[in-house]
Amino acid sequence: MHKIKVEDRxxxxxxxxxxxxxxxxxxxxxxxxxxxxxxPLFIGVLNGSFLFMADxxxxxxxxxxxxFMRVASYEGTSSSGKVKELIGLxxxxxxxxxxIVEDIVDTGLTLTHILKxxxxxNPSSIKVSSLLLKPxxxxxxxxxxxYIGFEIPNEFVVGYGLDYNGLGRxxxxxxxxxxx
Ligand code: XMP
Ligand code: MG
Numbered sequence: 234m235h236k237i238k239v240e241d242r243x244x245x246x247x248x249x250x251x252x253x254x255x256x257x258x259x260x261x262x263x264x265x266x267x268x269x270x271x272x273p274l275f276i277g278v279l280n281g282s283f284l285f286m287a288d289x290x291x292x293x294x295x296x297x298x299x300x301f302m303r304v305a306s307y308e309g310t311s312s313s314g315k316v317k318e319l320i321g322l323x324x325x326x327x328x329x330x331x332x333i334v335e336d337i338v339d340t341g342l343t344l345t346h347i348l349k350x351x352x353x354x355n356p357s358s359i360k361v362s363s364l365l366l367k368p369x370x371x372x373x374x375x376x377x378x379x380y381i382g383f384e385i386p387n388e389f390v391v392g393y394g395l396d397y398n399g400l401g402r403x404x405x406x407x408x409x410x411x412x413x
Pocket of ligand 1 (some may be wrong): 336390
């Protein structure tokens with residue numbers, strides 16, 4: 234088993250880049266069909282979504298725009314339950330078809346907060362694409378969750394944009410924390 238160390242923790246390979254990219258190609262096809270004749274505005278949630286956004290957007294062939302925003306809500310390996318303000322949200326959301334791009338949805342608290350804030354700006358429609366979803370951790374019902382890459386067990390993962398204490402975002406594959 235391919236194992237690596239990020240800071241003080243051991244991780245093992247979980248999703249290889251090729252697997253991730255195959256799945257993203259399928260998500261792209263789905264979005265292209267659903268948004269035919271539309272011009273969606275993709276809004277990535279920084280930092281974790283930057284690689285997923287880069288690969289997803291390359292699969293999109295309808296006209297589209299890309300923006301990023303930030304919300305700080307997470308420290309260490311479990312959700313803190315605190316959600317801070319949204320920074321850098323584009324101001325031309327009214328009447329647009331919005332697709333929020335997330336790296337991972339855990340409890341869903343962050344996403345619920347983002348959705349509430351964006352809905353107040355009267356978009357025409359709003360959906361979410363998240364590379365990863367931990368169904369067992371989900372505490373909020375989110376009907377906008379439409380384009381999910383992988384449903385994963387309730388374990389901490391790192392790589393492909395996801396970090397452990399700021400480290401590991403550069404890893405091409407996704408790794409999960411080993412028991413220990
Ligand atoms: P909630 O609980 O609000 O959390 O859905 C979503 C945010 O928590 C972070 N998160 C993780 N980050 N590996 C990470 O690197 C994980 O396994 C993980 N689980 C949750 C992430 O920043 C996400 O936006
Ligand atoms: Mg993070």
